[in-house]
Amino acid sequence: MHTGVRMTGVTDVTGVTGVTFEELDAVRWELLEPATEFHPPGETKRALRRLVRRGDAATEEDCHPLFECFGLGRGRVPSVATAALPFVVRLALARHPDRGARAALVELLAGAQKEAAGADPALVDAGWHAAWRLQRPRFPALLADPAPEVRREALALAEDADALLERWRAETDPTVRLPLLLALGGAAAASGEAGAVDRVRETVTGVLRTGDPVMRVAAVYAWAAFDPDAPVREQDLLVDVLSDPAVRPRFETVWYLPAVEDAFGRESVVSWAVSLLGHAPETALSFCVRLIGAAREHGDPLLCRTALDEAWRLLVVRPSVAAALLPLAGALLADPDDGVRYRAAHLLAVLGPEAAPYADGLAALLDDPGEEEYLEGTVGDHARWALNRIGDPRGLPDLVERLYAPYRDRYSRAYVLGDPRLPEIEEVLIPLREHAQTLLPAVRELLRDPGADGPLTRCFLEVLQAWGPAAAPALPEVVPLLEDSCLSLSAIDALVAMGPAAAPAAPAVRGAVVLDHPANHLKVAWALWRLGGDHGEALRLVGEAVPRVDGPGYGPVHLLGTFGPAAAPYADGVRHVMEHGGPWLRPRAAVALWRITGDPEPSASVLEADLFPVAEGGDSYGPFLDALHALADIGTLSPAARAALHAVRESDRRLAGYRDHRAFLQDERIRSAIDAVLARSEGPRDASRTVR
Structure with missing residues (x-):
């Protein structure tokens, strides 16, 4: 690519040379390729001219437009960056009183070179690497700059390890020595x-033997970069230093990293230490x-919180961690x-029945208003959910209202995926079907509330559907929802699940307001049959819809x-869907075919095909669970599938794609379904018939 500027040799490496408007105007910026359409090449020229015009008064904020013009993070280096490079270097070397401005410019240089190193070569301007080589003689001056902020940012510009070692021998500022290490x-x-x-290695181990405590921890981190087992060997050192209350303030004075303005505290270093031990x-x-034990001994709540957070992240992926964390x-x-x-209450909640020995301690916290900044709910909320998960009735009073409280007068919640948070309403209530009689009055009251939010109403309908006949007393609250096109299908599902007790709702179902889609009308016809209506008419409508290739997914094959x-x-049409449908349809058609014919094959083989990817380490847990439920009904299993399920059940991994409380719920459902399949399957089938 044409850069629009002629490269010349670098003769002045003192950093005192300024940049003139004439030099900037000599570049034909209009010929250059911009980083984005929102920042044409002329913007780069204006950003540089502003820095020149500001001179000694330039600040870090004055550098921000240049970052936008370079377009870092987009996986490419445009020619406008190549043209601007020598000017940025010279401005960084100028002795501005504002250290932040020069540090920002050096940060920009480091970021641009990192972008060039990681980008597809075809997306890096052809002149960039030559331009960078021409500027290299200037970089040692940045590494030796009087300002520690500039020296820290310049570490990324060092040519190799020996250049950094040379700087190590000269560097005395601890805020630079640590990131340098x-x-x-x-x-x-x-x-x-x-x-x-x-x-x-010789340098790092020397610091490990003689450095101050924080530098010794940094030495372990540095060593881990080229010897991953170093943190394993130095675990005692890490625990001793990171749990020492007297050392904690020291981290916030020296643990600086390039491109980050403020120093990191001990808690961040603890989290990084755990990541170093990931293998x-x-x-x-x-x-x-x-660390948790040391924090309790020293009365150090910040360390205890951080260690619990890291332990939680281990628990969410490995079930075996529970044994150590439960007590x-x-x-x-x-x-x-x-x-x-x-954190303790939430951890016990996700462990469910395993936390039963601590039920009294949880019950004592039901009214605990304690909170954690940026995390959702109170200690009492999580203690209540823990009791619900254990099956302790002390968690039932006011449960529905407490679950609804976060939504009252608002329409959303805010949380970070992966952090502890409140469970969803349906996640709490669905498993409590045996307590439906106790909980239904509050659910019915909220369904009658004219201000009830639509999405929450759908959640309650999902709960009623799962409760089945036990939810029949809520019939008067569900029927009016058939008039809402957004809720009517969910209401129909709830009514069908209620069974014969919902038969009086048939006329209202017939007049249900549904979105004008053929599948929705078929759903209504099917529901009328389930509520005591015409079997033959419903069968004809649904059956004739299945083979329609132009229909919504071959029609309602699952119905x-x-x-x-x-x-x-209609079995041939179902078989056609099973053989030619997509990955979502095939297993549903396989279940339907078995229910129609009563023959386990070929349905079981199709369903077993969804077991092996998870057994081989995959994460297709949704199809896996669906297949398990269907195979439990069919009751047969091939030797290969049986072996695969045993391997999955015995693996020490959380069988879920989530990384928060939902991981535990999905893992429990899947493991329970595996047990059901293995228990109900009767004798081996011919493994050769299993579809892989």
């Missing part, structure tokens, strides 16, 4: 030269448990810190299976 580890990891790695999960768990969480229910009690053997005239 980390940069040495990264350079050693990137180097293919054994001698350079050995020289860095050694047992050590990571031991590390968290030891700790139980003991922490009595901790004086709100944030610690909050046709509910007619059982009576749908035999």
Whole structure:
């Protein structure tokens, strides 16, 4: 690409050369390629001219337009960046009183080179690498700049590990030495030269033996970059330093990183330490448990919260972690810190029945108003859910109202996926079907509330559907919802699930207001049959819709299976869907075909095909669970599928695609379904008939 500027050799490396308007005007900016259409090349020229015009008064904010013009983070380096490069370097070397301005410019240089190194070569301007090489002689001056902020940002500009080692021998400022030590580890990891790695290792181990506590922790981090087992070997050191209350303030004075304005606190360093142990999960768990113990001993709630957060992240992916955390969480229910009690109650809640030994401690917290900033709910809310999960009736009083409270007078919630938060209404209530008689009055009252929010009404309808006949007393509240096109289909599902008690609602179902889609009208016809209506008419309508290739997914094939053997005239159409439908349709058609014919094959083989991807480490948990439910009904299983399910059940991984409380709920459902399939399958089938 044409850069619009002629490159010249660099002779002045003192950093005192200024940039003139004439030099900027000499570049034909209009010929250059911009980073984005929103920042044409002329914007880059204006941003540079502003910095020149501001001179000694330039600030970090004056540099921000240049970042936008370079377009970092888009995976490309345009020619406008190549043209601007020498000007940015010279401005960074100028001795502006505002250190932030020069540090920002060096940060921009480092970011641009990182972008060039990681981008598709075809997306990097052809002149960039040559332009960068021409500027390299200037970079040592930035590494030796009087301002520590500039020196920190310049670490990324060092040519190799030896250049960083040279700087290490001269650097005395601890706010630069620490990130310099980390940069040495990264350079050693990137180097293919054994001698350079050995020289860095000697430096790192020297700090590990003689440095101050925070620098010793940094040395472990640096070492881990090229020796992942270093943190495993140095776990004792990490625990001792990170749990020492006297050392904690020191982190906030020296743990600086390039491109970040403020220093990091000890809690951030703890989290990074756990990530360094990711390849050694047992050590990571031991590390968290030891930190929790030390935090309790020293009365250090910040450390305890952080260690609990990291332990939670381990628990959410590995069920075996529960054994170590369960007694700790139980003991922490009595901790004086709100944030610690909050995390302990939530952890016990997700573990469900395993937390039963701590039910009394949870019950004592039902009215605990303690909260944790940025996390949802109170200690009492999570204690109540824990009791619900355990099956303790002490969690039932006022449950529905407390679940609804976060939505009252508002239409949304705010939370971070992966962090502890309140469960959804349906997640709490659906498993409590045996307590429906106690909970229904409050649910019915909210369904009658004219201000009830639509999405919440749908949640309550989902609960009523899951409760089935036990929800029949709510019939008067559900029938009016048939007049709402957004809720009518959910209301129909709830009514059908109620069984014969909902038969009086048939006339209202016949007049239900549904969105004008053929499948919706078929759903109404099917529901009328389930509520005691005309079997033959419903079967004809649904059956004739299934083979329609131009219909919505071959029609309602899943509904046709509910007619059982009576749908035999339409079996060929169902078989066609099973053989030619998409991955979502095939298993549903397979279930329908089995319900119609009563023959396990070929339905079971089609369903088993959804088991093997998860057994081989995949995460297609939705189809996996659907297949399990269907195979439990069919009652047969091939030897290959049986072996696959045993392997999945025995694996120490959370069988869920989520990384919050939903991971535990889905994992429980899947493991329960696996047990049901293995228990109900009767004898092996011919494994050769299994579709892979």
